[in-house]
Amino acid sequence: MAAPTKEIVITGIKPTGKVHVGNYIGAIKPALELARTPMGKTAQEMEHVLKSGQVQEGGRTVLFFIADYHGLILIQDAREFRELSYRIAATWLALGLDPSKVVFYRQSDVPEIFELTWILSCLTPKGLMNRAHAYKAIVERNEQAGVDPDAGVNMGLYTYPILMAADILLFQSDLVPVGKDQAQHVEIARDLAEAFNRQYGETFNLPRHLMGETTAVIPGLDGRKMSKSYGNTIPLFEPEEELSKLIARIKTDSTLPNEPKDPDNSSVFLLYKEFAEVERTRAFREKLLQGIGWGEAKRELFQVMNEFLAEPRRKYRELLADPAELDRILAEGARKARELAAPTLSKVRERIGRR
Ligand code: ADP
Ligand code: TRP
Numbered sequence: 097m098a099a100p101t102k103e104i105v106i107t108g109i110k111p112t113g114k115v116h117v118g119n120y121i122g123a124i125k126p127a128l129e130l131a132r133t134p135m136g137k138t139a140q141e142m143e144h145v146l147k148s149g150q151v152q153e154g155g156r157t158v159l160f161f162i163a164d165y166h167g168l169i170l171i172q173d174a175r176e177f178r179e180l181s182y183r184i185a186a187t188w189l190a191l192g193l194d195p196s197k198v199v200f201y202r203q204s205d206v207p208e209i210f211e212l213t214w215i216l217s218c219l220t221p222k223g224l225m226n227r228a229h230a231y232k233a234i235v236e237r238n239e240q241a242g243v244d245p246d247a248g249v250n251m252g253l254y255t256y257p258i259l260m261a262a263d264i265l266l267f268q269s270d271l272v273p274v275g276k277d278q279a280q281h282v283e284i285a286r287d288l289a290e291a292f293n294r295q296y297g298e299t300f301n302l303p304r305h306l307m308g309e310t311t312a313v314i315p316g317l318d319g320r321k322m323s324k325s326y327g328n329t330i331p332l333f334e335p336e337e338e339l340s341k342l343i344a345r346i347k348t349d350s351t352l353p354n355e356p357k358d359p360d361n362s363s364v365f366l367l368y369k370e371f372a373e374v375e376r377t378r379a380f381r382e383k384l385l386q387g388i389g390w391g392e393a394k395r396e397l398f399q400v401m402n403e404f405l406a407e408p409r410r411k412y413r414e415l416l417a418d419p420a421e422l423d424r425i426l427a428e429g430a431r432k433a434r435e436l437a438a439p440t441l442s443k444v445r446e447r448i449g450r451r
Contacts, residue, residue: 315363
């Protein structure tokens with residue numbers, strides 16, 4: 097079988113708090129890497145690529161978006177909502193996303209997504225949503241607390257996976273780089289694509305999630321999954337002193353200085369290798385095996401992270417100071433996204449008997 101000549105990659109982040117190292121390693125970094133890696137394609141496609149300017153070199157279209165309407169489920173203060181959305185945009189740009197080579201947009205600027213959400217809702221068994229993990233976790237918590245099982249649940253939260261399926265399916269995506277907690281949502285998107293295809297004939301591509309073996313769950317300061325909801329994160333763009341303090345708080349085992357450390361069971365090493373070059377990582381691994389103390393190891397981790405983050409941090413602040421420029425970039429991205437979405441949405445409408 098010939099290798100696929102075109103591949104669509106998509107990932108989104110909801111603006112609900114400070115972007116952290118887990119988000120970066122689990123979702124942002126892999127997507128940025130895919131956007132930089134070329135893949136084979138035909139001459140004919142190459143021509144299309146060059147003309148449209150939409151498919152970046154390499155025959156891979158990479159879509160990055162701010163999942164702001166997913167964020168609305170939680171953030172219902174207008175100023176905070178706006179501010180957090182800009183921060184996600186600035187984060188991606190600061191980390192090297194080139195908006196001229198990828199499709200970079202705000203979810204709420206693409207109305208096609210919401211039309212598809214409704215259509216998919218009508219094909220979604222309610223029971224499937226009852227089993228979605230975020231909703232299930234809240235119900236379990238409520239039951240334990242002896243309150244109404246649906247206390248604090250709005251319909252946005254309940255139908256969250258359908259909106260996410262629309263995000264993914266509208267662009268005929270192949271790959272979705274996300275952390276492990278989002279894998280179920282990508283599977284739901286796949287289920288809904290299959291359900292639609294079964295009912296109306298082949299329409300949607302079936303997406304897969306893409307997860308790194310060691311990066312699916314990045315541990316936080318306390319060793320649990322790094323997550324905004326646990327308050328155990330290392331935000332990406334903290335000032336230097338703060339970053340250093342946070343790194344010093346990373347939980348380590350009780351091996352003493354001079355005792356060999358196990359790099360493969362250490363959050364410090366796991367983070368180090370995501371920010372350092374191969375050679376430097378190898379040397380650090382050696383030091384751990386030879387028994388460098390945790391304090392010293394954390395100082396080295398701070399060094400590599402800080403070196404890597406210094407320039408993005410500066411750029412992030414600069415970008416945030418110019419929201420009009422961010423709006424301009426995102427408006428251009430939304431235009432591209434809507435153009436890419438249009439053929440699928442009209443096919444869907446035709447399939448359901450709308451036209
Ligand atoms: P949070 O759990 O902090 O609220 P989000 O749900 O906003 O994070 O996640 C945004 C993206 O980052 C998703 O793709 C998610 O899977 C990924 N992600 C979040 N936390 C981690 C983690 N600790 N390890 C790996 N990936 C993560
Ligand atoms: N649900 C994802 C999260 O919490 C964000 C998201 C929304 C997303 N739509 C998406 C991720 C589509 C990948 C593809 O992190």
